Amino acid sequence: MEFGVVARWWVFFGVLLVAGLPVASRLLPDAPDRGASVAMPLSLVVVTLATLWVGQVAYGQLVVGGVFVAVLAAAAWLARGGVEIPRKPLLEVVGVFTVAFVFLIVVRAWADGVQPAGGEQFLDFGLLQALDRAGQLPPRDMWFAGERVVYYYGGQLMASIGAHLTDTAPRFAYEPALAGVYAMGCTAAYGLASTIAAGNGGESRPVGVPTAIGGAGVALAVVVLATGVNWLVVAVPAAAAAVVVTRPRRVRAGVLGAFAFGFASNLGPVIRLLAARVDVVRAAVVAAGINADRRPAITPEAFDMWHASRFMETGLNEFPLFAYLNGDLHAHMVSVPVLFVAVAVGVAYYRTPARQRRRRWALLWGGFPVAGAAILTVNTWSLPTVFGVAALAVALADPAPATLLPTGVQRWTRRESAVGQSVQRVLLAVGVAAVGGVLAVVIAWPFVQNVLLAGASNQHLAVLPVPSQAGALVFVHGLFLAAFGAYFVSRVATSVAGWVVAAAAAGAAVAVAVAVGPVVGGVGITAVVLVGPVLGAAWWLRRRNAAGVECVLVAAGAGLVVLVEYVYLADAASYERFNTVFKVYAQVWALWSVAGGVALAGVSERRASTGGLGAVFVVGLVVAASVYGGLAVTTHAANADDASLDALEYAGNAHPGEAAAARWLGDRRRGTRIVAAPGVDPYTWQNPAASLSGVPTVAGWAHAANYHSQAAWEQRVDDIGVVYETTDAASRAAILEKYDVTYVWVGPVERARYEIPDLSADPGIEPVHRTPAVTIYRVTDDELVAPRSGPITVTTTPQAATATAPGAQTARSPARFVTVTSSASTAVTSSQWGTKLRFS
Structure with a gap:
């Protein structure tokens, strides 16, 4: 067990707590803990959004450290008059976080690191590694060389920020980051439930x-x-x-809220x-009907x-304990603490009296947009929920939404009927929430511009x-x-x-x-x-x-x-x-x-009607x-191996040669690109080179087709088949130069899929690293064979078709075997796909 890593991350979250208290105490000044339960995600949101903007110019440990110091300085300025936090509720927050953090650290230490099966761990870890290698944001896409990531990577950015500030390598940062997200969720659930219950008033009789x-x-x-x-x-x-x-109502609600989030199942x-x-x-x-499986x-x-x-035939019904035990550092999990920040803003708005119009404006068009901008980068799916909470908070709070409008306009909004008043509440609430949504897009504009607007759009209502x-x-x-x-x-x-x-x-x-x-x-x-x-x-x-x-x-x-x-x-x-x-x-x-x-x-109170x-x-x-x-925890413990937080533990145990080669490749820093067998069968051991190192490959898992373009991904898959199977050095050189490849990875997956000739026979390609399982070849551009030009004949088998032209480009063929013959009588055979060759 890497106890030093655990200690550094616990201190990191403690610093986030302290840094967030000046703002949290202003957000929820009448809460028992003065908002301390959401201070950690609140300060992490600020650091992440600031890093997102600065990262468009430069990203790395020094940049992250500079941003963090600036945020700490701002927090110190806000706290210059002192921040009063009741000791007992603050200790409760620290205690809940610590218990939850240690619980998941132990559970994940019993696991064996990231695995391709049964989740998105290869995607999540690959993004974390890509961010570690990044000199700017967005990072380079490890599954689509030459392009930037067009996926919501904000959660992995948060983990990367923690890795930089704790000086932790990504392979040891993955699990503490996951545990921290889980613990922040449990802590926020505790504090928010406690705050709401304490504010409800009335007699409380345990x-x-x-x-x-x-x-x-x-x-x-x-x-x-x-x-x-x-x-x-x-x-x-x-x-x-x-x-x-x-226990008293406040404590009951807090513990039961943390339990519902952190340990309960359906x-x-x-x-x-x-x-x-x-x-x-x-x-x-x-008779009721559940998943037939x-x-x-x-x-x-x-x-x-x-x-x-x-249980559902028509969707996954994951709940937090399952997700965190499974171990994905995925968007729907990392976004929860940010969603709780939005809930805290909603609670603050609900508790703000009508006369404090400026505070209500600030919460609606300051607090919600900041939380919305952060969640936009972490899990875009949750953006509507943030502003749905905003709309409901406005509609259901005691002050009428019309009181947010200028005084001269308010007289035009008066309605006599109860139905009219209710309809107006809803419409005005939706309107002010929509304004907040627009502001969130503005705050997260670098992400919107470089990711959301740049990605493939294959989704529709x-x-x-x-x-x-x-x-x-x-x-x-x-x-x-x-x-x-x-x-x-x-x-x-x-x-x-x-x-x-x-x-x-x-x-x-x-x-x-x-x-x-x-x-x-x-x-x-x-x-x-x-x-x-x-x-x-x-x-x-x-x-x-x-x-x-x-x-x-x-x-x-x-x-x-x-x-x-x-x-x-x-x-x-x-x-x-x-x-x-x-x-x-x-x-x-x-x-x-x-x-x-x-x-x-509330139900557990002693009442006259129920005793x-x-x-x-x-x-x-x-x-x-x-x-x-x-059952899940005891089963997990019974199957535990040596306690370790090494995300590469599974790879090292099950595929030691490939893991060693991936570590070697990961040590080659920025500018490195590789070619490896594409992950055409997701959730299996495919494309470990890019996923475990963060080094971009020409075509990774099929996920990349969803984020970029199905046609472009298929083209890359075909091109990779040419690189591995052609016997013509000029054809291989054309593809390698097309994608500016610096290393070619030949491992068990590639050998099983392709009939690979001796690549070192080509000029400009030489082996530079070998393990019993993997050979990595370095590509020297100026030594490669020049791509051939002239008439090219394309023949498919068993049905023949011919295309003759200099620089010919074929359409993708359904045939399994493709033969390409140039005027120099060179040939390439691809046994994986019909091919789309481009010769420059």
Whole structure:
């Protein structure tokens, strides 16, 4: 274990905390922790945006260090009058971050580094390595030599900034950066839920210790007997839940919010375990409809951590614990702390009185645009959510949106009817949020110009996808739907009878959705039946002051769940709305984690109508949602190897020769380009040279076709086939010069795919590095054979076609074998693709 690396990164995040406190304390001055829980991502957002602009001129360790010093100086100036942070809440923030950081460090140290299968680790690590090599931003694309990255790389930029400031090589920075993102998410969820709960006011009566212990014992016994899991798997969550429900509301909400984000899973695993023992549950699961590849019932011995994220036929339903255990440093995960910054701005706006118009303007057109600009670079999918939160905060806050307008204009906005006032609230809220969105684009303009506007556009809006099955929705969202349903009922129910009626209505809605699969006019409305009531209740209770700002987050998440049932972004990366569900549900989980913490804290209070039953319900829900985490972590620990944070550990163990060659190649600094077998089969061991070193290759994984151009990527794939298989030195030289190649990589993947001649027989190509698995050849441009000119005959087999012209260019042929003959009687045979040769 690299303890020194862990210590340096923990100190780095501590400095981010201190640097962010002056702004965070102004953002949430009345929060118990004065905004300390979002200080780390807040300061990281500022550093990243400043680096983005400066990086257009130069990027590297000195540049990052200079920007960081400037940000620290600005923070010191803002703190010149002192920053008062209550000691206990500040220690809570540090403690939550440290526990979460160490937890994921240990879990990831048990893993074996980045792998190509089952995720985007090759993409994420390749981007991190490319940034390490970059002299300017955007970095060079490691999968498309000669072009810059046209993918949202802001999350990897944040990790690269940390690597530079802690003086950590990318191979050892990947895991601490991932752990830091996870810990910042847990900390922000804790602080925001705590802040919202503390601001709700009213009497807070935690249950007594005997009730908590009894509830935990009952929940533990029921789950163990019903599912067959070892009691040790859920003993710690049960004990923790029993302690938490006896704490004050602020602490309850914070811990339960952090739990919902950092450790809870959906209800699928516990339901499938129960189905293995109860036939009626198994029959219900079969009838409800989940992914056909997932068995309706499992045993603890057959547990697989992957299955809980794949219940839906029409999309991925990942949740944070699965994603961070899996180990991608990917956009939907890295963007969560930034999304929480936007949530903090929304909470701040909601709590700002109408008379403080300038502060409300600053939050709307300063705070939200900064958070939106950062999230635009990290995960562009989340930009609409940031300004959706902004619009809902404006619409649901007590001050009317019209009070943001100049005084002379406000008299034109007066409406007498309640309906008119509500419609006006929504329209004005959307309008001011749209202005914030435009400002976000301006703040992130270098990224917009060089990445978003430069990338291939193969995405478009589409409508009415295949609807989700009711069972899948219950599996995926049941934890939060249960929490919010109970919470909203607790706001209005005054007797046990009220709870019984609410429970019966909820059960009826689920039964109708599962049994009937509601359809209106040929359009499925299952999601509306299941999630719509939560959305409606959140709006209704907030407008009647029966609940607080948590309703903004409930409404935002519910709106997203319903929206993707009808509108999605069609792209080349996935089938129909598969990718849309994946990206959007990650945001829903984050938003609902904070609201869920507040809701569960409210339900667990001792009330005249329920006594301590609410606390028992909360403890039971916590235990049920912990089954997955207990099984996943214990399984992960049982399969652990030597503890290490080396991202290249897997490569070194499974492919030592290629790993050693990639490290050697990575030591060759800027300007290096290679050619290697393209990753035509993503998520397999392909193109390790570029992914592990960051050195650009002519054509990497097929992802590059989505970001640049399918036709251009296919052209490069064909050209690579010529380089590896031609017997004509002039033909090979033409391709090498076309892409300004400096090294040619020949490893197991290349040998398996191509029939490679002796490359060193060509002038200008010589071997410079060998391992038992890989030979790397250096290309010397001025020694290569000059490309031939004159008549060129192109013949395809088995169907022949002829094209004769100097500098001929063929169309891509479906034939597998292509022979090219020049006037000098030289030939090239490509057995991988039909080819598109260009001779200059």
